[in-house]
Amino acid sequence: MKFDTNPMSQKIFTRGLDVDTISAYLCCCGLAVEEGTMSLERLLVVWNQGEDVLNRALQVLETQNIITPFVRNGEAFYQVHPPEQWLSPV
Template sequence: MPDHLAGPTMRQKIFSLNLDVETVSLYLLCCAIADAGAAVTVEALADKWNGDQVSLKRELKRLEQKNIICKKQAEAGTPAQYQMVDDDQWS
């Protein structure tokens, strides 16, 4: 998984996958949060997401299904975090 300290997280490949605009937008938002050094959580995303919670969760699920992001196990009392997956592992 890319390290945000090694350079930008965003991969150009996202634009060639024929994904919905909302899915790509959420991916870009995840990248921006990760590149800022913050944890990519539902709460962090919801603060910046223009849609409702239903659309946010739907697009997160789509990104997970394509193995573009993955959810890390959360410790007790902490929100789940998402990590970006290397683009050579996307499906």
């Protein structure tokens, strides 16, 4: 699904998340606007930290329902959710 507007919410900055997790969220939102979806493979192309750092950040975002992973044609993708669907930070 390609977004007509950027799905990025300023609320991401008020959740007490670390810099890597916020950066991963911003990358996901940017790719959602540019390409309509964001695959793990594509995220790794633009990510400038290690893959393990990205995976930890994505796990935090998944746990709070900020993003949801799904598989299409054997490839991992992520969907960004609006803040109304986010779970409370733990």
